[in-house]
Amino acid sequence: MSEKPYYTISSLERGLRVLETLAEKGSLSVSELASQLQMHRSASHRFLATLKGLGYVVQDPSNSRYRLSFKLFELGIKVVENLGIRQVARPIMEELANITNETINLGHLDGKEIIYIEKIESTQILRMGLAIGARVPVHCSALGKSILAFLPERERDTLIRSIDLSPRTPNTITSLEKLYEEIKRIRQQGYAVDNEEMALGIRCVAAPVFDYSGYPRYAVSIEGPTSRMTDGNLQRFREAVKEACNRLSQHLGRNG
Numbered sequence: 001m002s003e004k005p006y007y008t009i010s011s012l013e014r015g016l017r018v019l020e021t022l023a024e025k026g027s028l029s030v031s032e033l034a035s036q037l038q039m040h041r042s043a044s045h046r047f048l049a050t051l052k053g054l055g056y057v058v059q060d061p062s063n064s065r066y067r068l069s070f071k072l073f074e075l076g077i078k079v080v081e082n083l084g085i086r087q088v089a090r091p092i093m094e095e096l097a098n099i100t101n102e103t104i105n106l107g108h109l110d111g112k113e114i115i116y117i118e119k120i121e122s123t124q125i126l127r128m129g130l131a132i133g134a135r136v137p138v139h140c141s142a143l144g145k146s147i148l149a150f151l152p153e154r155e156r157d158t159l160i161r162s163i164d165l166s167p168r169t170p171n172t173i174t175s176l177e178k179l180y181e182e183i184k185r186i187r188q189q190g191y192a193v194d195n196e197e198m199a200l201g202i203r204c205v206a207a208p209v210f211d212y213s214g215y216p217r218y219a220v221s222i223e224g225p226t227s228r229m230t231d232g233n234l235q236r237f238r239e240a241v242k243e244a245c246n247r248l249s250q251h252l253g254r255n256g
Contacts (some may be wrong), residue, residue, distance in 0.1 A: 003032060005231070006142075007090075011100050014037070014039070014043075014047065015047055015051065017037055017072075018033065018037065018044075018047045018048070018051065019051070019057075019068065019072065019144070021033060021036050022066065022067060023059065023068055023072075026067060026101060027065040027066060027067040028065060028066060028067075028141070029063075029064060029065050029066070030044050030045045030048060030064075030066075031044070033047075033048065033066070038122070038169075043078050046092065048066050049133055054071075055069055055071050056068065056069055056072060056181070057069060058070050063173060064103060069192050072160040073133075078135060079087065079162065080253070085106070085108075085117070085217075085218060085252075086106070086117060086118045087120055087211075088248065088251050088252070089106050089218075089220070089248055090120075090192055092147075092220075092244050092247055092248050092251075093106060093118065093119075093120045093220065093244070094120055094129055094209045095160045095244070096120075096130065096220070096222065096240060096241065096244045097120040097122070098241075099226075099240055100222050100225040100233075100240060101122060101123060101124060102118040102120060102122045102124075102222050102223060102228065102237070103121055103222070103223045103224060104119060104220065104221070104222060104223075104224055105118070105119045105121065105130075105143060105204075105206075105220065105221045106118035106119065106218060106220055107136075107141075107143035107144070107147075107206075107218060107219050107220075107221065108217070108218050109144070109147050109148075109216075109217075110135070111118070112137065112138055112159065112162060112164075113135040113137060113138060113144075114133070114135065114136050114137075114141055114143045114144040114147070115133065115135050116130055116131065116132050116134045116135075117132060117133075117218075118134060118142045119131075119132055120133065123230075124224075124225065126225055126227070126228075136198055137163070137164075137168070137198070138159070138163065139160075139163050139165060139172075139173060139179060140168050140169075140172045140173065140197040140198045141194050141197070141198050141204070141206075141221075142190075142194035142204035142205055142206035142219075142221045142223075143204070143219040143221045144151065144208045145182060145183070145186055145192035145194070146186060146191060146192035146206040146208045146216070146219045146221075147208050147216045147218075147219045148160070148183060149183045149186035149187050149208070149216075150167055150186075150187065150208050150210070150216040151216060152215075152247065156183070158231060160162045160176065160180075163179075165179070167212040168197065168198050169171075169196055169197060169199065169200050170200065171195055171196045171197045171200075172197045173197065183206055189238075190207060190208065190242050190244055191205055191241060192205070192206050192207070193206075193234065193238075194206075194221075196226065201225055201226055201227035202224070202225065202226065203223075203224065203225075203234065204221045204222065204223040204224075204229075204230075205221065205222050205234050205237050205241055206219050206220060206221035206222070206241060207219065207220060207236045207238075207242045207244075208245060209245045209248045209249050209252065210249040210252070210254045211249075211252045211253065211254060212252060212253030212254055214254060215232075219245070220241055220244055220245050220248065221241070222237045222240070222241050
């Protein structure tokens with residue numbers, strides 16, 4: 001087993017594990033957290049007490065269980081706001097929503113996942129879409145595949161080798177060979193399609209957004225139920241999303 005880097009702060013690492021575990025489980029007692037993280041009960045109590053004092057954790061007085069406060073959410077919102085892309089992208093996304101009358105999403109690559117950082121809801125009664133802050137796998141979402149296809153080759157290959165290709169639906173790409181074939185197709189056509197690969201009943205079409213250096217920093221998708229996202233509408237929408245992403249890329253300084 002390899003040693004940890006000398007600069008690793010073990011107590012900080014364990015504190016972050018506490019936050020991650022509470023985010024996953026919802027609420028836990030001191031003993032339950034200790035069991036989850038395989039630490040002594042006294043250590044579990046100290047971490048929770050410290051995080052409570054800092055405002056990251058709250059304790060339910062009725063059962064003494066601990067859960068996360070909204071402080072982490074507030075930090076996340078500040079990170080997204082500091083990206084600046086939301087203010088630039090929103091008018092273009094609103095135009096796209098008016099043209100398609102479907103949900104429009106703005107995604108950003110974060111590790112092996114795409115995080116939703118902005119969206120315009122469809123005005124139709126039946127509408128699909130995840131909330132801002134939601135995460136989806138890079139390989140089975142139109143947002144993710146459109147970014148993945150245009151990453152620098154070495155970075156793309158490294159990322160692909162780390163992806164868990166477990167199926168989300170019967171349509172999910174589960175082999176490296178098929179994923180590379182999909183990437184080649186996306187690079188040729190300039191857009192990606194999620195054909196019920198992440199969730200049954202939902203289809204999306206997306207295109208990448210490039211920054212001034214030509215890096216695929218973001219992606220925009222048009223998302224809707226399969227009943228409306230027909231092959232004909234996908235053909236029409238793909239040109240609309242490519243044009244919108246080209247304009248947004250120009251706003252970020254990309255020429256050509």
